[in-house]
Amino acid sequence: MILALETATAVASVAVIDKGKLIGEFFTNTSKNHSQSLMPLVDSLLRFVAKDIEEVAAFALAIGPGSFTGLRIGLATVKGMCIALNKPAIGVSTLDGLAMNVSGAQGLICPLLDARKSEVYTAVYNTQDNELCRLTDYMAVAPSELMEQLAKYDQPVTILGDAVDAYPEVFKEPFLRKAAQGNRWPRAAQVAQLAWQRLQRGEVDDIYNLAPFYIRRSEAEVSWESKHGTGKEV
CATH class of the missing domain: 3.30.420.40 (ATPase, nucleotide binding domain)
Structure with a gap:
């Protein structure tokens, strides 16, 4: 069973897929930020489909591109669950x-x-x-x-x-x-399906090295470099 999170945009969604079959998905598009809504969605979905988090074989998430803050929240949540439960993580492109x-x-x-x-x-x-x-x-x-x-x-x-x-x-x-x-919106159900395909091929990610895929650098990185330089000698 795979539990997937999608937090790359203004919407938040979580999904559970079991042996390639989608058994549940919750999706929200509200003013609440992901740090407020994500774990309640996970808890509610697992209870609704009568599954225990211990049954999850791997956790999946959209790693970007997308909102810098949203991606970090999703990644931190997945890393926390993976480390606590000693389960693998699978990253999937938002696009x-x-x-x-x-x-x-x-x-x-x-x-x-x-x-x-x-x-x-x-x-x-x-x-x-x-x-x-x-x-x-x-x-x-x-x-x-x-x-x-x-x-x-x-x-x-x-x-x-x-x-x-x-x-x-x-x-x-x-x-x-x-x-x-x-x-038109990203869905955790699709993240779960792509993660299931990777898992079938024996592909999982190193949870400690898994990072957001931004394509473009964040504003904070650009601002810091403009003030301090690249730090590279020429």
């Missing part, structure tokens, strides 16, 4: 999990997360032999630049994520298809 929401869509799939600074976190996917396949690197890119890249594929593109509505003036080309509202 991979988000793209899974519309796996099987005709043409391309392009998840879009608002990265601020007039950029989006994204990657381009399609479905091959019923499997989701990533065609590009993970990117932090200006929406207009992304549109130029997508136009070159000459295929319909399904877009989803919190940046879809953040840049309506850009994401309006006729080859774009917006996913239904209910499919």
Whole structure:
């Protein structure tokens, strides 16, 4: 059994998957921050599906890209449970999990997360032999630049994520298809499914070295470097 957490954006969700089958998922999109809502969601879900936390074989989480604070909260929560229960952790890309929401869509799939600074976190996917396949690197890119890249594929593109509505003036080309509202948010159920696939291959992460995947450095890092330099000799 895998317990998965998704805290990369404004929404919080937790899911339990048992032998590849989703048996429960709780999802919230409220004003509460993740530090307030996450553990109550975990506790409530386990009680609802009548499972004990000791039955969890591995803990999974979305490691980014996404909100710097949200990712840290999710990672700290998973690390605490893994260390306390001596269980492995499995990290999953936020973008991979988000793209899974519309796996099987005709043409391309392009998840879009608002990265601020007039950029989006994204990657381009399609479905091959019923499997989701990533065609590009993970990117932090200006929406207009992304549109130029997508136009070159000459295929319909399904877009989803919190940046879809953040840049309506850009994401309006006729080859774009917006996913239904209910499919636009990252979900712990998809994180759990991807983690289950990794676990079946014997892949787990070192809990002590597992870290958020930011793509772009945090504001704190950039600010510190601007004041103190890189610390590298030239």
